[in-house]
Ligand SMILES: O=P(O)(O)OC[C@@]1(O)O[C@H](CO)[C@@H](O)[C@@H]1O
């Protein structure tokens with residue numbers, strides 16, 4: 001049976017690669033920074049330019065499709081995931097890394113139908129690594145199949161997480177409480193690429209056993225969520241329930257054993273959901 005969404009996925013790969021070229025050029029000569037929710041939540045003209053380019057290119061080919069884009073939402077658009085074919089876009093995941101030329105900067109494009117991700121594309125453009133996954137057809141990096149780690153002992157694991165962009169003392173305390181408990185299991189190490197999308201691709205690649213974070217957005221994790229599961233991994237909520245794309249909470253792991261062990265140590269809290277209705 002012809003794959004209904006293959007042409008859309010091919011377009012996503014092509015436009016992610018084009019966006020990566022734009023980002024690499026901008027890295028050399030245009031990293032003017034502004035801020036969003038806080039002084040450490042950065043955005044640049046390149047984030048906005050790349051998102052506009054991706055959305056415009058999709059609209060020309062798929063005019064009925066809908067969008068959830070990080071910078072469109074920042075400009076006031078709603079971020080409600082419906083049953084309609086929806087492109088979930090983070091034009092630059094790792095903007096802080098981009099501003100500092102720290103080498104993990106990704107274009108993340110997820111595609112959902114009936115609120116289920118059908119394909120995911122994450123282009124780590126400074127590494128030139130194109131991660132892709134199509135539901136039921138596996139996950140790949142530059143065309144090579146991906147497989148999660150087979151480790152079941154958390155004490156033989158590397159766990160990825162991030163410090164996020166909140167500097168609220170209570171949130172920071174939660175983050176460090178979870179980090180301290182996980183580090184002292186003990187695990188072999190804790191790492192963070194500075195981008196959720198790349199962290200999830202590292203789980204899919206078998207380089208880290210799990211990644212968790214509270215505070216991410218749907219555009220950070222939509223593409224990576226399918227890349228993880230198509231590489232044989234699992235997704236979970238930070239309190240052990242089902243992963244919810246709009247909840248701003250994620251555990252992505254190589255298997256349920258590791259995921260459940262990490263969940264035990266996370267000091268969970270609930271940020272405002274991505275699909276919250278404004279008062
Ligand atoms: O604003 P950006 O760059 O699109 O994304 C922000 C981000 O890089 O920051 C978090 C690190 O705490 C990551 O989870 C997330 O991917």
Ligand SMILES: [Mg+2]
Pocket residue numbers: 090092093094196219220
């Ligand atoms: Mg992001």
Ligand SMILES: [Mg+2]
Pocket residue numbers: 047070090091092093094095
């Ligand atoms: Mg971004």
